[in-house]
Amino acid sequence: MVIVGIPTFGNKGLNEVLNNRFGRCNSFTFVTIENNQIVEVKSVANDAQGAMGGAGIQAAQIIGNNGATEVIVGNLGPNASSSLNALNITIYQAQGGSLTVKGLIDLRLSGKLQVLTSPNVAAHAGMGGGGGRGMGGGGQGRQF
């Protein structure tokens, strides 16, 4: 059995769309897989969304506390990356635009996702808009 955590926007289960922000996503959708079959789907609100700082660490804590050993992410900052690594959670990189949870799990099951070992955006890249201090020109999901 493996539980996969995916940053999302709401609670529409497998129809949810990937949220590119990790620490500051709205919700996490957790999908339990057994024998290559989806056996359970649940949504958990991300309490860290509006955190002043350390959102990535708190979000990683939510992932760990829900028993997930894998995540599929869009952008991932340095604190989230080191926290997930500290928890031995495998990080998969979602490629391309608005994929659904169902679509991402299919890609994961067919072995088409690449493992991410280091952060792919700067700290606080996901700030602004939703909450937090709003880092001015920081923008959302700025790539290096």
Place this chain on the structure above:
Amino acid sequence: MLKLKPKIICVTGGKGGTGKTLVAVNLAIMFKNQGFKVLLIDGDVENPNTFLLLNAKLENKTEVLYFLPKIIEDKCTKCGLCAENCGTHALLHIKNSYPIPISTVCSGCKLCYKICPTNAIEPDLKVIGWTYRASAFNIDLFLGELKPAEARSAVIVNKLMENLEHIIKTETEKYDVVVLDTAPGAHCDVEELISGADFVIPVTEPTRFGKLDLLRIIELIDLLKKEYKAIVNRSSLLGYKDKFLKELEEKGIEILGDIPLDEEIVRSYCQGNPLMEKRSKFDRNGAGYKSFEIIFENLIKWGDFSK
């Protein structure tokens, strides 16, 4: 009898290489010449070099230690209290497992260490730099040095200011004047020193770079609600002085004076022999010497320094 606290002057400037250290050292020397008891603090902990201008020998090397939490698993009950209360979320806690310190975000506040109900957190102390003391030309010098590749320079600056506070508390009248010399920039190391000052002197030069960085440091000084007057160094540079001074005036920036290009200043800089030292053999009628005299006179008036 009421004990008089020293007056604290902060020499700063935004841009690097404008002559902050030159000004800080010579102001300190001029106060000393007048019989003031002077302490100079070099707060540029990434490149401390004030001692060179004073030909001083560094003494009292003291390690600056930085706290990181170390979890003692034999004692830890995995309760998560440390992680719940950590202001920077530097402890990652998954239920039924040991908390994991995330050192990059730890502020070193020790709250986790203080509140752990089973004393399962011990300080994991790391040397991140050093402080030194020195003495030359009858001026005391405090200096901090950040270990290369360490990030938390503010901790070292904080240590220097703590040492100053301790002296003010325990030996209030040991110094009449304290001169703080900051790093370039408008970051938290500089902010800490400006915050602790009564008078702020940004040193600039008549170039576009000087002006841009001066405006940035003034923004910080204004934020901290401090009084300031600028010094324009290398004022004879390519004849931009008048235009530059006019621009400062238009922006309402007052100046204490300007320092022209002067070979004697360069000589004193290279020799580590302060220009304004009363026993030094520099030309008392030199342009640099004269300009420092005017600056000092204006500073005494501004700060109501009396001996």
